[in-house]
Amino acid sequence: MKNISLIGSGKVATHLGLALEDKGAIIHEVYSRNLKHAKKLSKNFYDAIPTDSLDFTKSEAEIFIIAVSDGAIEEICKQIELPKHRCILAHTSGATPMEILAQAHVLTGVFYPLQTFSFDKEVDFKKVPLCIDGTSQSVLDNLAALAMRITPKVFHINSEERKKLHLSAVFACNFTNHLLEVSSQLVKNAGLELNDLKHLIYETVDKAFAVDSPKDGQTGPAIRGDKKTILKHEKELQKDFPEFLGMYQLMTDAIMEKQGNYITADQILSMDTQSQELDNEASDNQETDELDTKPDNDDFYLSE
Structure with missing residues (x-):
């Protein structure tokens, strides 16, 4: 299965779509509630159709990837209409159970990249762990095949494991980034810039992975x-x-x-x-x- 539709036009949808098409996948549709956003993203793909409708009954896509904010997933599941041919509905959320998709389709899964995304920073997917889950072995096999197009780091993680992994990622990524923002404000008060702490920050991270446990390097x-x-x-x-x-x-x-x-x-x-x-x-x-x-x-x- 390499025919994809993207439900969403944000950072995750953008990076995933670009990476997948670069490795031979075909992006058929790009959905957004705001048609302008769908049109903007679809221009990056060879022949994608922008749409603000969740009626995909005539789509040729085989895998529909929901890449939106966690709070919007359930509402999309209530409205989406999928084609009658065999297809998979998956979401990219780290914190949302796969079961939420059951109300919309039978063959469902998770396609969760363990990464932070920004529009203006390119992502090297070869280094990104991609966590998958599915309602059947067939779904898992198809999602794994799709994931392995862009990264060798593909893991089967169930909903409970993924919830804990996502919590860990919030501490490692989101909280760390906020602390760096606090540090940047404090160092500016001393007439310096965050860049002056760059070597210290890099050494701290390197040491955390060099010792048995980060607490050993505290x-x-x-x-x-x-x-x-x-x-x-x-x-x-x-x-x-x-x-x-x-x-x-x-x-x-x-x-x-x-x-x-x-x-x-x-x-x-x-x-x-x-x-x-x-x-x-x-x-x-x-x-x-x-x-x-x-x-x-x-x-x-x-x-x-």
Whole structure:
């Protein structure tokens, strides 16, 4: 089966469609609720028909790939009409069960690329794991054959396994990217750019895969139990980026707990209060010392 219809015109549909056609698959239709989007993507393929209708009863496609946001999959399943010839309906979601497709068709499957996609960045599919699932061995065989056109890394992953894999990917990809955005804002406050941290970031990732477990390569004040440095960081964040303080405390707590140096955010705040009290006490003592060095009134009048 190499005749494909793409249900969706976003990043996943774009990259998958281009990769599949480059390896000999035929893209018959491109669907989007917005016909302009369907027309724009279909221009990238040899002879694809853009459409905003989910009536595919006259389509020659053998595999229909739903590549839309997770929340839109069920609605598409309620509306889609497939041809009477033998065909497969599959989605590309990491978090959506395959069973959601059963309301629309009998032969269903999953065609999930474990990758993040952007319109302006090319993807080397040879390095991308592609996770498949299907309601029968025949479906699995056909999806595997299609997947192997673009990558040698093809895995049969069921819905429960895929749900856990997707959760892991959110931490590894989405959360990491957000932390890099936070870091870029913090480093700009120092007059530098995120690019100045590039070597550090690459070394961190490389080391995570070089050791037995990423926790074995953990560094920083949290794993050392360096509470003074943590307190300084918190003060800086409170002053310049209070919106990131909670995130810093959460990550610090998690690392300390994992390494047996656990200290709660409340304890750190308590340390902050104690530190402020010590600063105030030191300031009061300094004022007292200054007063003690001044002449009293009698001495003052005598000097006159």
